[in-house]
Amino acid sequence: MIVCYCCSRSGVPAALSALEEGGLDDVIVREVPCAGSVERWEVLRSFRQGAEGVLIVGCLLENCAHHYGSEVAARRAVLLERTVQDAGLSKGRVAMVHLAEHQPLRFRRAVEEMRAVIGTAGGQA
């Protein structure tokens, strides 16, 4: 299962278009007002709830409706990735995706990349 925290302006529309085309049954979309508003504890709890990978999906850099939300989210994703590894999961389980609402392909590609990370390590290991 890949949990995607999606910004309501960019991530959600992109993810929904991608989902409509099918083949993303392992994806859970959680809508957030801004990628920068995703709390670190929330992401960690997702792993406790069974997530094997987490994507934080926000606006393109410098195109964020909240100016620097997407930048903050990217820095947070790097820190979270470290924390998740320190807690005992394998590398690469948290990633930031920057996209615009009309870029469902970019969303799909990010999911595929995360699947590859999970697949190599196997499940939650």
Next chain:
Amino acid sequence: MIIAEKKPLPEVLGMLEGSSEVLVLGCRSCTAICLVGGEREAMETCEALALHSEIKDKGWKVRSLTVERACEREFLTPLNGFKGTVVSMACGVGAQVVQEHCPDARVVPGVNTSNMGAPEGTGTFVERCAGCGDCILHLTAGICPIARCAKSLLNGPCGGSQNGRCEVSPDTPCAWDQIVKALERQGRLDLLDANIPPRDWRPSRNGGPRRIVNAEASPGDAQRRWREGE
């Protein structure tokens, strides 16, 4: 306020061996403001510890709680009688007060307490006061040479001051350059004519823990007896 930094998670995990009940305690005062030990950070640490416990089968029962100020016992009543492990996200003062309040608990630090400072822009915190116990800010245009000059010079600058930067690091402004410019702006350059004499460091760190007694608020002897358990 008191500035702290998060301890690396593996270090905290290493302190929890043999624990069963773990309480991550956040503080809504200083460490919340410097973004390492407030409610959000306590919840984050709590989730990280719980995740580790689940992955590694540690069997820890982890929860988090955030109090208004961990360094004042009146805010610690929710911890009455707690006997498990407390991961303190408060500063070292808070951690010790929590340990006093819960003598049977094991209190471990979740943060490294660093200094007394202030925010500089967003997300950066810089030391401002070293708690020397004999403040001389009136002589130095409100800029502390003890905490902000790398050599704690009282009659600076040293020969290494260059273009307003400290020789220790180009990222650091030279405190004495700042002092001289501020005195100039304030029309008080005459203060530089007087030599600031060597300091009496006794009010600083040389006599064990410092005790400041408020003459009105402290009941004096009664307080001592209470402290010493008589």
